[in-house]
Amino acid sequence: MFLVLASVAYPMVLRSKFFNILCSWFPRTERARAVGMSMAGFHLGIVMGLLASPILISAFGVDMPFLTFGLIGAVWLFFWLSFVTSNPQTHPNIDKLELQYIQQKNVTVSKSNIVPSPTSTAAERDQLTLPFGLLLSKLPSWAIIVANFMNNWVSYWY
8 A cells, every 4th residue: 555655645745845955055057967867867777676676585585675765765865854954954964065056056046037028039039939840850859758748657666
């Protein structure tokens, strides 16, 4: 029953709190790399767990993977709660230069930044229009769409 509930909650928890923390800690110019590395870490952890489980079972018995991964998770949780804050402003050990760098690169996106004003020229409106037709005509766009669909299907299925 727990696995069924966890599989439903995993995408919600991941998208809400995880991305909020990433958005507040990483400047816009570095967020894609941070998300990519974090997602790669999730999958690397799964692979490492699948490789380590048979070794732990054969050496120490069926209970050992559960105990080992539970202990690793508890230690990780302790360090996470001890050192991670939701935003850089409340972190006790952040350097002022680092905080200034994050804040300068994080421009707040508001509706006025995205939606053209009624007095804007046609050239300004064209700059703000995303060319979906052009994007969908490119093979790399479809590679990203298919890879994302396959990855998300697996994430929501389990």
